[in-house]
Amino acid sequence: MEPPDFEAMNLTLEEEVFYPLCEEWRDGTEGSVFHLGSIFLVLGFMGGSGFYGLLYLFTFLTLGFFCSTIWAWSDSCTTDTFLWNFALFGVCVGQVLHVSYRLRSVTFDKDFQELYSCMFQKLGVSLGHFGKIVACCDGDIHTIEKDHCFAMEGKTPIDKLSVLLSGRINVTVNGEFLHYIYPYQFLDSPEWDSLRPSEEGVFQVTLRAESRCRFVAWRRKKLYLLFAKHRYIAKIFALVVRNDIAEKLYSLNDKAFDSQGHRYDLRLPSYCHMSRPELEKTDGLLQVPVQAGRTA
Template sequence: MMLIISALITGMVTGLQNITTESPSMISDITTSLNTKNKVPEMGLVEPTKLSLPTSDMVNVSIHDQPSMWDLYLHHCSKWRPINHIFFQVANIFFLMSFLAPHTDIGQIWLRVGLMMGCAFSGMWAWSVECYLDAVLWNSVFILINFVYFSYQFYLMRPIKFHKEIEEVYLALFKPLRVSRRQFRRVLMCMRNVRHLKCHELYAHEKVTKVDSLSLVLSGKLVVSQNQRALHIVFPHHFLDSPEWFGVSTDDYFQVSIMAMEESRVLVWHRDKLKLSIMSDAFLQAVFDHILGRDVVHKLMQVSETMAVSNGHLPNSYEEGEDKPMLVVKKAGDGPGITAILNRQLQATDPNAWRLGRIDETDHETPV
């Protein structure tokens, strides 16, 4: 902006100097012509006496007759030139249209295209009408710069596609909160891996595994237990460690164990890397706090109903290195059992609820 203002001021001063330098030259021409007329041929005649005005009068005339620099600048165009060529008019129409571009992705494309078209017609006008080589070169440079920005913006607007499982996560959790695909891709850049779990494989061991990740179930089901007592079941599009997101450092350990009930796939993020990535984006911070907070509330509701009955546990007879059954249901006449509780509450509240109809509850312990 300062460069533009400086160039404008320089042009005005230069124009005024050109105008003021023309006035003394005109006066000197008039004086020269008068002196030529007053010369007397050398034929022996006496030169007539010259009349002279008082010096004070000449000073007064020169002061009153000299116009101001501002008047000279305003009235220096005694006659306007004809209207410019059609190329010049079209160029300015494209410039006007580019300045009206909205502040959107499409508006950025509109802006760059308008500037390129305007510079193209301006260069054609300078080449074919006025023959200004410098104007042609400058407009060529402007076209090249705007083409680079146009190409970059067009590249950013390309459709962003995800893997089928990731696409389902985006549509289910993030798109309803108006998270753009570009923002979600930024979140995915913090992904560690997609972990495949076999049936009865531990994802996290109680007081052994560190809390250094954020995990989302893509497919399958996992059970969360504490002291070999089942707390709740995690279904697809739910987080495994959402409670640890709030106020738990990466040096702490899981207070629960998480085990796969069937073949499962889990999306794992670098926890610290993800937090650093969204730290500068208040919107993404609010989105994750909302999604994870809602997930925590859902887990608390499950645990509160599950703990109402105390017959779901894992037997102590299994050694640490052996495969353990996921959930042991014990029916001793003191309640409907944890299986029925989980089945009823999840079918009532969770669209991803699953049935345990294939499990037959008997009086003896039945591994699930």
């Protein structure tokens, strides 16, 4: 059998393919606008999270794509590049306006802004979640005059959770001084942690203002409803409340001395695991009662 005659069939086995080549490299660079736009894009992609991080990100992306649009406009052969950069520039402008509007809608009064900076910002709580926390207390700031009591021993019910914003609170039990409460510490964290959501109780300590004090308070029922809707907020409060209790416990460590004037460290295993007869021998040790979760 003879092979087919490709020439007679007007077919070719190979076709020559030509690719455009760069005829001449440019002597100079693309220009300062192109490089400035690239720098803005690099800075933009270094943005963080949260509202301020998004605002930083899209601001620099807007500047970067704006410079790229100007650069593409200067070259009549880059119509598609110009259109893409202009479209991305418009998208970034819209994002900047959107984030700015949301950021403005979650701004707070000075007191709540300082509360956020001191207690919640370092834990990574977003302004959106903090806004829900502020809404739970209706944004109210309460005041205690000097020598007035926030809570009376055996009388005041435990129905809220409060944070001191200014002033100083003196905590006593049976007329004996326990410790002070300073700004941005909880007033009733041990009482809050000592009760379950369905339980009720009264303060076993007296909290008296040594100066004019201001505080923010969350009602117990409203706060538990917030926890049920937002488990993340519940975890944040559990963390800050128990950390506050630990700080109060360690502050009581300075009150424990033996008869020779040596200080006991309540955190040491050698002290915490002493047997009852051994504890009774330390008759010179200053004993601080355990009242409603306030441990010494």
